[in-house]
Amino acid sequence: xxxxxxxxxxxxxDRSDRVARSHAIxxxxxxxxxxxxxxxxxxxxxxxxxxxxxxxxxxxxAHLAIYTGGAVAGLSCGFEVLRRSFFASPKPADGVTVxxxxxxxxxxxxxIWGAVAMLTSAPFDDWWHDAxxxxxxxxxxxxxxxxxxxLMILAGALLLAxxxxxxxxxxxxxxxxTPWIVAYTSGLxxxxxxxxxxxxxxxxxxxxxxxxxxxxxxxxxxxxAAGRATRLRFAAxxxxxxxxxxxxxxxxxxxxxxxTPMLGPIRQNVTHMVPMDFPLLLIVPALAIxxxxxxxxxxxxxxxxxxxxxxxxxxFTAAQWPFGDFLMTPSARNAFFRADNFPYMLPTDAxxxxxxxxxxxxxxxxRGFGVAAVVAVLSARAGLGWGNWLSAVKR
Amino acid sequence: MxxxxxxxxxxxxxxxxxxxxxxxxxxxxxxxxxxxxxxAGGYPLRVMINPSGVVPAQVPIIVxxxxxxxxxxxxxxxxxxxxxxxxxxxxxxxxxxxDPGVWxxxxxxxxxxxxxxHVAVEGPAGSGTVIVPLQTSATRTLxxxxxxxxxxxxxGTLLVAGLLTIVGAAAREGSLPAGEVPxxxxxxTARIATASTxxxxxxxxxxGSKWWDAExxxxxxxxxxxxxxxxxxxTVDGNRVLTIAITDSLWRTNRSTPIMPDHGxxxxxxxxxxxxxxxxxxxxxxxxxxxxxxxxxxxxxEGRYLLFGDLLFQSGTQRTxxxxxxxxxxPVVAGETASESVQPNASVPPxxxxxAWRVVSAxxxxxxxxxxxxxxITLAADLGGAIPSANSPAVSVSAGRDLRLVVTVRDADxxxxxxxxxxxxxxxxxxxxxxxxxxxxxxxxxxxxMTAQAQLQRREQGDTAILDSAAIAIAIGRAELxxxxxxxxxxxxxxxxxxxxxxxPTTHSAHSTALAFxxxxxxxxxxxxxxxxxxxxxxxxAAFDVLVAPSVKPTR
Numbered sequence: 001x002x003x004x005x006x007x008x009x010x011x012x013x014d015r016s017d018r019v020a021r022s023h024a025i026x027x028x029x030x031x032x033x034x035x036x037x038x039x040x041x042x043x044x045x046x047x048x049x050x051x052x053x054x055x056x057x058x059x060x061x062a063h064l065a066i067y068t069g070g071a072v073a074g075l076s077c078g079f080e081v082l083r084r085s086f087f088a089s090p091k092p093a094d095g096v097t098v099x100x101x102x103x104x105x106x107x108x109x110x111x112i113w114g115a116v117a118m119l120t121s122a123p124f125d126d127w128w129h130d131a132x133x134x135x136x137x138x139x140x141x142x143x144x145x146x147x148x149x150x151l152m153i154l155a156g157a158l159l160l161a162x163x164x165x166x167x168x169x170x171x172x173x174x175x176x177x178t179p180w181i182v183a184y185t186s187g188l189x190x191x192x193x194x195x196x197x198x199x200x201x202x203x204x205x206x207x208x209x210x211x212x213x214x215x216x217x218x219x220x221x222x223x224x225a226a227g228r229a230t231r232l233r234f235a236a237x238x239x240x241x242x243x244x245x246x247x248x249x250x251x252x253x254x255x256x257x258x259x260t261p262m263l264g265p266i267r268q269n270v271t272h273m274v275p276m277d278f279p280l281l282l283i284v285p286a287l288a289i290x291x292x293x294x295x296x297x298x299x300x301x302x303x304x305x306x307x308x309x310x311x312x313x314x315x316f317t318a319a320q321w322p323f324g325d326f327l328m329t330p331s332a333r334n335a336f337f338r339a340d341n342f343p344y345m346l347p348t349d350a351x352x353x354x355x356x357x358x359x360x361x362x363x364x365x366x367r368g369f370g371v372a373a374v375v376a377v378l379s380a381r382a383g384l385g386w387g388n389w390l391s392a393v394k395r
Numbered sequence: 396m397x398x399x400x401x402x403x404x405x406x407x408x409x410x411x412x413x414x415x416x417x418x419x420x421x422x423x424x425x426x427x428x429x430x431x432x433x434x435a436g437g438y439p440l441r442v443m444i445n446p447s448g449v450v451p452a453q454v455p456i457i458v459x460x461x462x463x464x465x466x467x468x469x470x471x472x473x474x475x476x477x478x479x480x481x482x483x484x485x486x487x488x489x490x491x492x493x494d495p496g497v498w499x500x501x502x503x504x505x506x507x508x509x510x511x512x513h514v515a516v517e518g519p520a521g522s523g524t525v526i527v528p529l530q531t532s533a534t535r536t537l538x539x540x541x542x543x544x545x546x547x548x549x550x551g552t553l554l555v556a557g558l559l560t561i562v563g564a565a566a567r568e569g570s571l572p573a574g575e576v577p578x579x580x581x582x583x584t585a586r587i588a589t590a591s592t593x594x595x596x597x598x599x600x601x602x603g604s605k606w607w608d609a610e611x612x613x614x615x616x617x618x619x620x621x622x623x624x625x626x627x628x629x630t631v632d633g634n635r636v637l638t639i640a641i642t643d644s645l646w647r648t649n650r651s652t653p654i655m656p657d658h659g660x661x662x663x664x665x666x667x668x669x670x671x672x673x674x675x676x677x678x679x680x681x682x683x684x685x686x687x688x689x690x691x692x693x694x695x696x697e698g699r700y701l702l703f704g705d706l707l708f709q710s711g712t713q714r715t716x717x718x719x720x721x722x723x724x725x726p727v728v729a730g731e732t733a734s735e736s737v738q739p740n741a742s743v744p745p746x747x748x749x750x751a752w753r754v755v756s757a758x759x760x761x762x763x764x765x766x767x768x769x770x771x772i773t774l775a776a777d778l779g780g781a782i783p784s785a786n787s788p789a790v791s792v793s794a795g796r797d798l799r800l801v802v803t804v805r806d807a808d809x810x811x812x813x814x815x816x817x818x819x820x821x822x823x824x825x826x827x828x829x830x831x832x833x834x835x836x837x838x839x840x841x842x843x844x845m846t847a848q849a850q851l852q853r854r855e856q857g858d859t860a861i862l863d864s865a866a867i868a869i870a871i872g873r874a875e876l877x878x879x880x881x882x883x884x885x886x887x888x889x890x891x892x893x894x895x896x897x898x899x900p901t902t903h904s905a906h907s908t909a910l911a912f913x914x915x916x917x918x919x920x921x922x923x924x925x926x927x928x929x930x931x932x933x934x935x936x937a938a939f940d941v942l943v944a945p946s947v948k949p950t951r
């Protein structure tokens with residue numbers, strides 16, 4: 001399905017389509033993966049902007065990156081749908097039909113939906129600011145719609161990559177690139193979900209039940225699905241690695257740029273862009289999930305989910321709990337770990353600043369871990385189901 | 396609100412009650428607008444700030460340089476409790492095209508609080524900074540325009556329909572090899588998937604709307620509310636005594652900073668007869684308890700009165716108590732002096748020496764109003780051009796336009812009177828929109844309190860101490876001394892060091908003939924302006940009516 005398809009004779013096109021099906025990467029996959037990357041980069045940049053500078057307009061580079069992502073995803077997939085629906089003859093048989101007349105790749109449809117959701121959220125958000133003031137809270141209904149748009153663009157990229165992987169017959173010899181694209185897009189989805197739940201992944205919560213419950217809700221689902229659906233030996237690990245690399249990159253790169261807060265009251269001495277926290281050690285439970293996926297391959301889905309869900313909670317806690325202790329020490333306040341990444345408005349006596357965990361009674365904590373275990377099992381089970389479906393996606 | 400609607404209300408009292416309930420604001424009532432005149436370096440200037448009722452928001456700071464041509468004007472907003480240490484850097488204002496001498500810049504105000512707006516001017520006449528107190532509060536929510544909601548409904552419907560179709564298509568065809576036609580069971584599965592998604596989506600939308608409602612409620616709960624209080628007049632020993640009790644839990648649990656005297660008084664209380672606004676008293680009640688103030692009611696006719704009690708907190712925040720109170724018939728029919736002759740006792744407080752009241756008959760702005768001790772007083776609006784004379788009183792004043800309300804007092808022989816300081820300044824003016832939706836207390840410096848300004852300055856210099864009652868008593872005593880000696884032109888600030896600062900206003904000097912109040916009517920409507928001056932030891936009160944036309948330019 002290269003873009004020259006319109007200008008070649010039908011017979012030749014059929015042949016080229018067949019060839020493309022075997023190994024080539026569809027151009028709209030490239031476009032949507034770029035779009036997803038642009039959205040993630042823009043989102044991280046925007047969050048850092050709000051932690052550092054505070055004040056913004058529509059035209060900040062971060063916003064432009066986000067909206068470029070939306071525009072590229074929406075336009076490239078919209079173009080592909082129009083081409084397939086009205087200008088391709090015979091009609092391509094490898095898309096899904098929407099409203100009887102439109103035909104396009106499944107991932108493309110999600111990307112278009114995401115772009116429309118982003119488009120809708122813009123005037124809604126503008127009105128919201130006029131009515132209730134400039135953002136006091138990050139999580140507002142228009143922002144939720146925007147976030148849903150991001151997520152759909154990422155899911156679109158993932159589905160396009162999955163479909164490419166399904167159609168790719170060359171992966172058996174290990175030379176194929178499509179599984180890596182799947183791992184990369186899964187990693188971006190993981191990064192996005194980690195960002196959305198960042199409020200519950202604060203350092204001060206690393207010894208609290210809510211931290212592990214939230215983690216158990218989100219991460220086993222993504223990691224198990226990725227492990228199940230990506231044709232790599234260590235697929236969950238690769239996915240977690242993408243998250244780790246992206247998150248580390250922002251930790252290391254953003255503080256290289258000088259910046260001054262432009263909103264008051266300013267309570268921290270901020271001189272450079274403030275990044276988000278150092279990545280969670282998800283790579284450790286991801287490795288466990290990869291190993292267990294293989295070890296339990298012959299078992300039933302619920303047994304596998306039980307094993308992997310519990311393993312996630314145990315392994316993740318074993319890694320993150322002591323790492324949380326370390327992050328609270330002065331040794332972590334350096335250019336590598338950036339545990340001194342305090343936004344300008346954070347009071348100087350905030351727990352994170354004085355290095356204090358939110359503490360809860362032992363009974364409460366135990367109950368928290370109990371809930372986390374149950375949630376992790378359910379999340380892993382959902383991840384298995386989702387991963388099964390993903391691995392079957394061909395269109 | 397002590398809204399006792401015990402008997403039929405005259406003329407617009409019903410409207411009054413309604414408006415007080417809805418629009419009661421902070422520093423003044425019905426508006427947070429600031430008009431301030433002062434000096435920064437070698438430049439006299441007028442600063443105008445009219446915050447929108449939304450917080451956080453961008454607030455335009457407008458600086459009119461009254462004399463000279465500075466090279467640079469910067470503005471900066473520092474929250475009272477963090478100062479410039481915690482404020483973003485100063486930002487350069489730009490000259491407003493077509494309005495010579497006017498500079499403007501929008502500042503981002505993130506919280507409902509009190510701010511010191513630092514206006515810095517640089518130029519050949521000398522550079523300097525002036526601090527202008529600003530209060531912000533969220534006072535409104537914005538309804539959605541029908542065009543916008545129609546567009547959002549269309550896009551929302553598209554999103555819902557699109558999502559359902561995509562889910563159906565995914566379940567039906569997503570995992571089929573290219574070219575394969577979906578089987579009947581697959582089609583059924585797809586329909587089930589669509590239906591389940593529809594149910595989930597309905598739930599999500601329901602949750603979303605509940606969330607929106609909750610956010611709206613949360614915002615509304617943070618909207619400005621008047622300080623809860625009660626007021627009542629009872630008759631004690633043949634005197635009408637007004638008791639004001641603050642019932643605010645924030646106040647009673649000391650979660651706001653303590654109040655402090657503003658030009659020498661802990662409370663400036665204004666009683667204005669509700670139906671015709673023809674009777675006014677400017678009183679200074681005695682604080683008899685942490686949350687209770689009492690005062691005698693002077694010889695004013697009975698009836699329902701609007702009550703406005705101005706308070707100043709040590710944070711520099713000004714708040715106004717708002718209520719209506721029914722004043723019964725005076726038990727002793729007597730002249731003002733007779734009433735004063737009653738021996739005060741524990742339950743009947745004495746009048747403050749600066750208390751003043753009068754039954755007035757208002758005249759139109761630009762006209763002369765006769766004074767009780769002879770002569771006349773005139774109020775005119777100076778828009779920067781020629782001051783309209785009494786012969787051409789048809790002054791066209793529009794909302795939002797900054798101006799000076801110029802007061803001219805003449806003796807019986809027609810000569811311009813020499814005015815004595817009244818509570819440390821040349822005079823006071825009270826502006827009431829006749830529907831009682833707006834009430835403001837003006838000084839020669841503008842709408843801001845000089846003490847608030849001094850307080851913000853003191854904090855900026857690093858003095859964050861909260862004054863105890865002894866310090867407050869000393870401050871009151873010193874202010875009384877200043878007033879009585881009528882010697883200094885300095886504001887009764889708690890810390891006299893401040894008077895040497897650039898910001899010290901020069902417009903309230905003692906024994907002057909000129910008196911003007913910089914002002915800008917916040918909205919159109921019918922206004923009554925009460926002016927109080929002291930001449931020959933007597934406080935004179937006059938009232939002027941102003942019809943304010945709608946703003947010529949759209950206000951924010």
